[in-house]
Amino acid sequence: MTDKKIPIIIDTDPGIDDAVAIGVALFHKKLDVKLLSTIAGNVSVEKTTNNALKLVEFFDKDIPVAKGANKPLCIPYEDSSHIHGESGMGGYEFPEPKKVIHPEHAVNAIRETIMNNEEKVTLVPIGPLTNIALFLTLYPECKSRIERIVLMGGSASAGNHTPTAEYNIFADPEAAKIVFASGLDITMVGLDVTSKATLTPDNVETIRDLNETGRMMYSMFQHYRGGSLKTGLKMHDLCAIAYIVNPELFKTQVCFVDVETSGTYTAGTTIVDLKNRYHREPNATVCLDIDVDAFRAWAVEQLANTR
Numbered sequence: 001m002t003d004k005k006i007p008i009i010i011d012t013d014p015g016i017d018d019a020v021a022i023g024v025a026l027f028h029k030k031l032d033v034k035l036l037s038t039i040a041g042n043v044s045v046e047k048t049t050n051n052a053l054k055l056v057e058f059f060d061k062d063i064p065v066a067k068g069a070n071k072p073l074c075i076p077y078e079d080s081s082h083i084h085g086e087s088g089m090g091g092y093e094f095p096e097p098k099k100v101i102h103p104e105h106a107v108n109a110i111r112e113t114i115m116n117n118e119e120k121v122t123l124v125p126i127g128p129l130t131n132i133a134l135f136l137t138l139y140p141e142c143k144s145r146i147e148r149i150v151l152m153g154g155s156a157s158a159g160n161h162t163p164t165a166e167y168n169i170f171a172d173p174e175a176a177k178i179v180f181a182s183g184l185d186i187t188m189v190g191l192d193v194t195s196k197a198t199l200t201p202d203n204v205e206t207i208r209d210l211n212e213t214g215r216m217m218y219s220m221f222q223h224y225r226g227g228s229l230k231t232g233l234k235m236h237d238l239c240a241i242a243y244i245v246n247p248e249l250f251k252t253q254v255c256f257v258d259v260e261t262s263g264t265y266t267a268g269t270t271i272v273d274l275k276n277r278y279h280r281e282p283n284a285t286v287c288l289d290i291d292v293d294a295f296r297a298w299a300v301e302q303l304a305n306t307r
């Protein structure tokens with residue numbers, strides 16, 4: 001293992017669990033966050049972009065924030081402020097950010113970042129996949145500069161937004177289909193692990209007393225509806241960061257994955273062919289299980305390393 005940091009771009013729709021993932025990534029000694037690109041998802045892209053700016057200012061990091069797509073490729077936009085509050089990051093009063101948005105659209109900013117970086121860059125989408133699909137479609141020549149994609153989304157079992165579909169994939173199924181068909185090295189960190197990756201009430205109390213970040217997270221956790229404060233808060237997006245730096249926490253399987261883009265009930269469902277029923281070439285590494293206790297200990301330790 002070298003001491004070299006892994007260059008990553010986080011494509012995000014903050015979002016309370018996004019905020020945790022971003023905080024951990026910005027302070028992780030193995031990660032070099034080159035860009036935050038934003039996407040409509042949990043709330044509108046105006047709000048997610050403003051939230052991303054607030055977060056980099058809160059963490060006092062000089063990371064560019066580029067604003068991306070305001071709606072999915074083909075279907076209408078639908079927000080989920082019922083999960084994350086009206087602003088997307090309800091529960092904590094951040095000052096209005098002074099930092100300005102990157103002048104380029106996220107898709108062009110991703111290209112610029114990737115092409116200007118000496119090493120290949122890892123893409124970490126933790127929202128709907130619209131920006132990534134647009135980027136891969138507009139600039140296929142950049143694919144060779146991508147190390148891999150580690151995304152939060154999908155499920156090999158049940159969904160969370162509909163009985164079968166996970167939210168990020170449901171929000172833009174066509175984009176997800178493009179990403180899974182891209183031929184790139186893809187890891188799907190989906191509900192099979194992220195629903196188990198909760199912070200317990202004890203963890204949440206510990207986090208509150210860690211530092212400024214802990215107090216900020218604690219305030220937002222009071223408003224987060226991804227799980228509950230009593231039964232555990234689901235840290236969906238943080239799992240993608242955990243996978244990059246601590247893959248040994250996860251059990252995975254390489255298999256064929258595709259996305260249902262229409263269907264009476266199934267739009268946005270990931271078809272994860274664990275038993276090779278379709279005899280198709282495998283195109284993704286799918287996370288199927290996680291060492292939950294180790295994840296919790298890791299998450300608290302990481303948050304202790306923030307400001």
Ligand SMILES: [Ca+2]
Pocket residue numbers: 012013014015017018041126127237
């Ligand atoms: Ca997210």
